[in-house]
Amino acid sequence: MSTQILLPRWLIQIETREVLTxxxxxxxxDRIVAVxxxxxxxxxxxxxxRIDLPEHALLxxxxxxxxxxxxxxxxxxxxDLALMDWLNDHIWPAEGAHVSDEFVFDGTQLAIAEMIRGGTTCANDMYFHHGAVARAALASGFRMMVGCSILEFPxxxxxxxxxYIRRALACIDEFxxxxxxxxxxxxHAPYSVSDATFGRVITLADExxxxxxxxxxxxQDEIDDSLRRQHGVRPLERxxxxxxxDSPLIAAHMVHTTDAEIALLAQRGVHVSHNPASNLKLASGFARIADQLAAGINVGIGTDGAASNNKLDLFAELRLAALLAKGQSGNPTALPAWQALEMATINGAKALGWDDRIGSLEVGKQADVIAVDLSALGTQPAYDPVxxxxxxxxxxxxxxxxxxxxPQLVNGELTxxxxxxxxxxxRRWQARIAPR
Structure with missing residues (x-):
């Protein structure tokens, strides 16, 4: 692979919050060797x-x-359904009828192409047929953390x-x-996993x-059900x-949190994935992201799946996250642009334990890099690229x-x-599944 010099108008240095020209x-x-x-x-x-990027931000x-x-x-x-109706009456039955290695490989490749096209170079996944997810990522040259789903029900x-656990361990060995x-x-979630299974997961993760x-x-229904019917305490306390x-944990959503729970998450070093579009679409609520960040919690950003979003567009999530934080807190300085950009880059890398290799444009790190053309009418004038x-x-x-x-995308074309x-x-899968 040849050496490449990227020549942008703006070079975004996440680790120092500098914009270099x-x-x-x-x-x-595969490495960044110089800035x-x-x-x-x-x-x-x-x-x-030499790759000239005369009107571009590099990040x-x-x-x-x-x-x-x-x-x-x-x-x-x-x-347009509530979460549990969406899962129980539609998504889980469709998955039960159609999900296979072929489904997962094809769906994951479609997702990867969409994510690359939108500047995402790494994803933290959670699904079934873990080997198909891994194979799709490797075939695409995409960076993927493969989450091996574990549930109680068949x-x-x-x-x-x-x-589920045996298949997860076999896949981890394979790759x-x-x-x-x-x-x-x-x-999967507190409501779908028993105490005994959580115990096994903790032991295996630590080992x-x-x-x-x-x-x-x-x-809120998840919390109410845990309190009133299942465990007598809120899920996080359980x-x-x-x-x-006490294990390295990425908590997806964390929409409903008390002050004490935010303090506990910060104390234990739990990482949170904020998924604003999915939370809104399923009417799950408004996560207290400004408070979580202020407490020192490492918060990254996610899309959730395309079935509940309906697109894998992290730039859209960035805008939505920042606006929601301001509106919810009543503070226009909450979640400023630099901090939002950190959520989608270095914070996500930290949550995955990969901040030594990705998440910023530092010498020695893997060259996961994107260029964004700011010459469009909608980004003029460009006072502040961030x-x-x-x-x-x-x-x-x-x-x-x-x-x-x-190179995975060159002048807007997937390679x-x-x-x-x-x-x-x-479309082949659509014909098999058919709309409800």
Whole structure:
């Protein structure tokens, strides 16, 4: 792989909150090897390929901290429903009838193509048929944390919690050593996983050095049911008693939190994935993100699945997250643009334990890099590129994407996918599933 010199108008340095001009970023093989003034970079790397980005902001690839990639094949299948109606009456029956290795591979590739096209270079997934998720990521050159779903009830993938766990461990062994793919254990939610199974997950995660990924406090009904019918305490208190908060944990949603729970999350170092569009669409509520950030919680941002969003667009999530935080808190300074951009880059990387390799444009890190063209009418004039990236940019303005130094999007064109084939696959699955 040749050395590449990227020559943007603006170079966004997340780790120092600086916008550099007149600087170049140099990629050699899969790494960032230099960030230098342009003249110095050209002199030092005279034989390198030069990529001119004259009206572009260069920044780290975005990290989608919570999604169900394969559910792109259920996009728009069951809209405008409450969460449990949506799950019990529509999504879970459709999954039971159709989810397979083929479904997951095709759906995950469709999701990856959409995410790359919108500047996302890494996703934290949670689904079934984990090997198909991993294979789809590797075939696409995409960085993926594969969440191995664990539940008590049977699906076509596994009969019970024991089988979910066995299949997860076998898959983790199968893909050991792959640089672009990692794994978490993903107990689905407090209402679908028993105390005994949570105990096994905690033990295995600690023994194997794995993170845990779980939906927690997504709806008020989840909390009320735990209090009144199941456990006599709020879910987070139950999970704390079980020891889940003492393991590396990504808590997806965390919409309904008290002051004491926010303090507990901060104290235990729990990472939170904020999923604003999905929370709104399912009427799950308004997460107290400004308060969580102020308490020192590491909050990243996710899309959730395309069945509950209905798109995998982190730039849209950034804008929505920032606006909701301001409106909910009554404070226009809450979640400013720089902090929102951190949520989608370095905060997500930290939550995955990958902040030593991605999340910022630092020498030595993997070259997960995106370029966003700010020359469009909707991003003129460009007083502040960071403001535009959060409040004004459309995902279609992403022009270039590199993952581990490999060009995945060049001048808006995907390099490893044939869009017509992805569309054909999606329509084939639509014909099998049929709308409700």
């Amino acid at each position: 007149g600087h170049a970023l140099v990629i050699k093989q 230098l003034p342009v003249a110095d970079a050209i002199a030092r790397f005279a034989d390198a390929e 780290p690839g975005l990290v989608n901290l919570h999604t169900h990639s394969a559910m792109t094949l259920l996009r728009g299948y069951a809209d 699906t076509p993938y596994a009969a019970d919690a024991d089988q 050991a050593g792959e640089s672009l793919v990692g794994f978490t254990l993903a107990p 194997l050095g794995l993170g845990i990924h779980c939906h927690i406090h997504e709806t 999970l704390a008693r079980l020891g889940l908060l 403001s535009h990236l959060v409040y004004a940019v459309d995902r279609n303005q992403v022009s270039h994407v590199w993952i581990a130094g490999v 490893r996918f044939k869009s017509a084939q992805l569309v054909a696959n999606a």
